[in-house]
Amino acid sequence: MSITLYNTMTRSKDPLTPRDGDQVSLYTCGPTVYNYAHIGNLRTYVFEDILKRALIYRGYTVNHVMNVTDVGHLVSDADDGEDKMALGAEREGKTVWEIAQFYWDAFRADIERLNIIEPTIWCRATEHIEEQIQQVQLLEEKGFTYTIDDGVYFDTSKLDDYGKLARLDIEGLRAGARIEVTEGKKNYTDFALWKLSPKNSTRLMEWESPWGMGFPGWHLECSTMAMKYLGEYLDIHCGGIDHIAVHHTNEIAQAESALGHEWTKCWMHGEFLTLAKSDDSAGGKMSKSSGEFLTMDVLIDKHNYDPIAYRYFLLGAHYRQQLAFSWEGMDAAASALARLKRIVLSTRDGYTGEQEPLTDCIEEFDAAVVDDLNMPRALAAMWKAAKNTTASPGEVYATLLHMDCILGLGIAEMAPVEIADGADEEIDALVEARTTARAEKDYARGDEIRDQLAEMGIEIMDSPEGTTWRRI
Numbered sequence: 001m002s003i004t005l006y007n008t009m010t011r012s013k014d015p016l017t018p019r020d021g022d023q024v025s026l027y028t029c030g031p032t033v034y035n036y037a038h039i040g041n042l043r044t045y046v047f048e049d050i051l052k053r054a055l056i057y058r059g060y061t062v063n064h065v066m067n068v069t070d071v072g073h074l075v076s077d078a079d080d081g082e083d084k085m086a087l088g089a090e091r092e093g094k095t096v097w098e099i100a101q102f103y104w105d106a107f108r109a110d111i112e113r114l115n116i117i118e119p120t121i122w123c124r125a126t127e128h129i130e131e132q133i134q135q136v137q138l139l140e141e142k143g144f145t146y147t148i149d150d151g152v153y154f155d156t157s158k159l160d161d162y163g164k165l166a167r168l169d170i171e172g173l174r175a176g177a178r179i180e181v182t183e184g185k186k187n188y189t190d191f192a193l194w195k196l197s198p199k200n201s202t203r204l205m206e207w208e209s210p211w212g213m214g215f216p217g218w219h220l221e222c223s224t225m226a227m228k229y230l231g232e233y234l235d236i237h238c239g240g241i242d243h244i245a246v247h248h249t250n251e252i253a254q255a256e257s258a259l260g261h262e263w264t265k266c267w268m269h270g271e272f273l274t275l276a277k278s279d280d281s282a283g284g285k286m287s288k289s290s291g292e293f294l295t296m297d298v299l300i301d302k303h304n305y306d307p308i309a310y311r312y313f314l315l316g317a318h319y320r321q322q323l324a325f326s327w328e329g330m331d332a333a334a335s336a337l338a339r340l341k342r343i344v345l346s347t348r349d350g351y352t353g354e355q356e357p358l359t360d361c362i363e364e365f366d367a368a369v370v371d372d373l374n375m376p377r378a379l380a381a382m383w384k385a386a387k388n389t390t391a392s393p394g395e396v397y398a399t400l401l402h403m404d405c406i407l408g409l410g411i412a413e414m415a416p417v418e419i420a421d422g423a424d425e426e427i428d429a430l431v432e433a434r435t436t437a438r439a440e441k442d443y444a445r446g447d448e449i450r451d452q453l454a455e456m457g458i459e460i461m462d463s464p465e466g467t468t469w470r471r472i
């Protein structure tokens with residue numbers, strides 16, 4: 001059973017056929033480090049992590065490269081607007097270099113908390129300026145560029161298939177184009193390869209180049225570094241859906257014009273996390289530049305969630321479906337995770353390392369994984385195993401452990417929360433509250449308290465004589 005993945009280029013689920021046998025080259029567009037990643041950005045990285053884990057699970061070796069955008073690009077996709085890094089530096093009274101380092105560190109802390117496996121290679125745009133200049137020179141030699149006052153541009157009219165990824169209606173775009181903001185740009189879809197610094201002023205980040213002082217266009221860093229580290233052919237390239245029409249379209253134009261052949265086999269895009277309308281938000285797209293966004297720190301420090309509860313929340317939707325964030329959804333994820341933890345803690349003792357995972361559950365799980373990473377179905381298979389009362393605890397645990405290679409919920413590390421001395425009274429009170437809830441037929445509340453106790457490492461036992469508890 002080979003894994004099938006939805007390829008934005010073909011608009012179909014295609015079986016994966018890596019160019020190099022069991023080696024997969026994977027490039028994922030990384031963070032722009034001028035601010036914290038918001039939980040929407042992190043949804044995309046969790047999707048990419050599931051992809052990578054699924055490939056490893058299926059026996060592939062994954063060579064994964066992720067860039068760090070630390071060059072001060074402009075706030076809008078259309079090569080205009082303000083420099084994001086400069087905005088960050090101004091906001092915090094730091095240098096652009098300090099800003100980049102700080103938010104890259106913060107990003108790595110976020111992905112670690114979400115159990116996202118680090119890329120094989122991280123590459124920073126500012127450390128690859130020379131290579132980017134060489135790419136522009138190559139494109140220039142091949143006749144794909146023109147230079148105007150503002151910089152060197154890619155002439156998209158030179159390509160018959162420009163826009164093929166997004167299936168852009170180039171004629172329609174031309175007809176509906178607004179007045180060009182950049183004087184001298186030949187076509188609406190042309191984009192900057194090298195932007196020149198404004199005359200008589202110095203930018204916070206700028207470099208010498210054959211065309212003058214300036215900085216590389218945003219799309220350039222990804223295609224250049226992907227080719228440097230992963231070669232002329234790329235198996236899979238990922239990002240969020242917002243990258244289809246401009247960023248990835250322009251990466252393709254650059255890479256395929258430089259190489260003279262097709263570049264990436266499979267393009268995969270994660271759908272957006274949106275904000276449900278609530279008291280603290282107007283709803284809609286979550287974005288960094290609008291200033292209104294939720295971060296992992298907010299979820300953890302302000303709302304007391306386990307970061308893995310957010311990962312669990314994300315697994316509940318297929319990556320190609322839009323997902324609305326809500327606190328109710330987070331609560332449901334947190335209590336499902338607590339329930340799972342209870343089962344993990346109570347079955348682990350029976351596991352000797354000898355037991356085999358439950359075949360039928362694994363078959364269902366695998367079928368879901370190879371069907372374009374269907375995590376909601378994979379979770380259902382996990383719960384089928386978790387709730388199995390006929391199998392031995394050791395077999396249940398073996399199954400959960402096996403599935404966790406992809407789910408990444410940290411089953412092996414789940415541990416009871418340390419209980420402070422003298423906490424017994426608190427536990428007694430919770431057990432009593434549960435008994436009352438059940439007497440009042442409020443079973444949902446009863447289960448919630450049971451999960452809360454499980455989180456604390458407490459198991460409760462009901463018997464005709466009453467309820468007792470023990471530490472596990």
Ligand code: AMP
Pocket residue numbers: 029030031032039040041042043044238239240241242243270271272273274285286287288
């Ligand atoms: P950025 O740091 O803005 O370059 O974005 C990092 C990644 O997050 C990119 O792959 C974007 O496509 C993706 N992204 C941006 N906003 C969202 C969102 N609301 N939901 C999911 N992914 C997003």
Ligand code: ZN
Pocket residue numbers: 028029030222239247
């Ligand atoms: Zn990119």
